[in-house]
Amino acid sequence: MNPLTPEQIEEGWLLLFDNETLFGWSGDPGINWHVADQAIAASEGPIGLLLTTVRFADFELSLEFKGSPGSNGGVFVRCAEAPSDPATDCYEVNIADDHPQGFLSGSLVAHAPSNPGFSTTDDNWHQMHVSAVGNLFRVSIDGRDVCEFRDERSGWRPSGLIGLQKNSGELAYRNIRIKPLGSRELFNGTDLAGWREVPGGKSVIDVVDGSIHVVNGPGFLETEGTFQDFLVQFEARTHAPELNSGLFFRAERGTEQAPSNGYEVQIHNGFHEGDRNRPNNAGTGAIFRRVEARRVVADDLSWATITLLADGPQIATWVQGYPVVNWRDQRTPDPNPRKGLRLEAGHLSLQGHDPTTDMSFRRIRLAELPPKN
Known part of the structure; x- marks a missing residue:
């Protein structure tokens, strides 16, 4: 029932997805967000997000994602409730093998590009790890460090929701868990x-x-x-x-x-x-x-x-x-x-x-x- 190990529980990891339901998430109603094969999936509807209902500040986020060839998705962190601009309303970790501005998978859209050097929208599962500590963000995919970005702007976002994006194609996300940081x-x-x-x-x-x-x-x-x-x-x-x-x-x-x-x-x-x-x-x-x-x-x-x-x-x-x-x-x-x-x-x-x-x-x-x- 609980996929977390005793060691992960002791470290403070939390499940954001229970493998069965969309409990704790809120999504755009026009998108067919659903659970299939212990994953959150979407394939139809406009561009949009599935968001947590509570904010997180500093954290480590771990998940797996899968995209059909040519698909486009993303993992949004420190996100506003209704983001309109990835430069100011969130930090978007992109999932895409092709992007007009070069923000490929693992990039922080509008902030820092990455080039993982391999396809990530190939109908296979890939592991993503995102850390956000203060204004420093690090992203790895399949164990490879692909992006590091420090937001030096005065208006950097210290907290926000976690979001999963369906942009185009078929997207799926699973094993979504977060470890809050910065406690005393x-x-x-x-x-x-x-x-x-x-x-x-x-x-x-x-x-x-x-x-x-x-x-x-x-x-x-x-x-x-x-x-x-x-x-x-x-x-x-x-x-x-x-x-x-x-x-x-x-x-x-x-x-x-x-x-x-x-x-x-x-x-x-x-x-x-x-x-x-x-x-x-x-x-x-x-x-x-x-x-x-x-x-x-x-x-x-x-x-x-x-x-x-x-x-x-x-x-x-x-x-x-x-x-x-x-x-x-x-x-x-x-x-x-x-x-x-x-x-x-x-x-x-x-x-x-x-x-x-x-x-x-x-x-x-x-x-x-x-x-x-």
């Missing part, structure tokens, strides 16, 4: 510096074997800092079956009277009658009371890597690198996310849910998203 540790593995216990809680919270250990509840441990748009990855472990916990985000500062007014990424690994597609308490990765996880990926009594990306009203989560939630908050704005849409920065908060709580958290790392441009 929020937990030092030694003490609770940078965190505070919310007053009035019953949880016992301390550091054990390099992890935050939470026993009993209710209770909350929240960051002293606040975060608005960001990607956070952390590992969580239940120490008994079907425990309930969570990570709250964009939360108001906790008080004894209101300890957890925020959105909640649910942690609960139970599911109905052996069916992981039927979570029995929203499921790990759910945005609790808003949208359930579409699959329970994690197992109790084992460490699981959970990823949350909050990009304005658009929220996405992954568990073990597998995408489980893609949700847009369309409620009326309210300072309290329990009541409505909150776009303002807020605290992160680890939950001790009830007297049965016995949870551990570690490797909590966060990368903030820059403002949209």
Whole structure:
């Protein structure tokens, strides 16, 4: 079900394509984007894109592509929602054996040409790797470095969507995965510096074997800092079956009277009658009371890597690198996310849910998203 290896999960890789559906993508309706043979494919309709619904800043992107002879496609990175100019609205990694301006496969269109020296639209699968770190971009195809470009303009794009292009011919893309870069540790593995216990809680919270250990509840441990748009990855472990916990985000500062007014990424690994597609308490990765996880990926009594990306009203989560939630908050704005849409920065908060709580958290790392441009 999950093609990522344990090593890739530990490194923070995320699936952008689950091999089965277009979950997490949004495309031009006139193009016949579809899934065939565990690949995203298109062959009919106007020139257009299939885009992720959330932005990424610094990353490594890995995928495979296949094009029919004479076809033209591309992989767009740091892309605007409706790009009209590849020079200003995105960075387009081209897929083409012929181009009037010489931007062959691996080129950054309008920025830096490449010449891979071999055909890439030959009905065979080719591997592409793109790295974007600050204003430096590197592209390789089939293990060969084909393009390097540093955008020295003052208006270079620090973040944006990932896009797949259908220009002409038959195009297919598969094994699409991304590793976010540029995160910083929020937990030092030694003490609770940078965190505070919310007053009035019953949880016992301390550091054990390099992890935050939470026993009993209710209770909350929240960051002293606040975060608005960001990607956070952390590992969580239940120490008994079907425990309930969570990570709250964009939360108001906790008080004894209101300890957890925020959105909640649910942690609960139970599911109905052996069916992981039927979570029995929203499921790990759910945005609790808003949208359930579409699959329970994690197992109790084992460490699981959970990823949350909050990009304005658009929220996405992954568990073990597998995408489980893609949700847009369309409620009326309210300072309290329990009541409505909150776009303002807020605290992160680890939950001790009830007297049965016995949870551990570690490797909590966060990368903030820059403002949209």
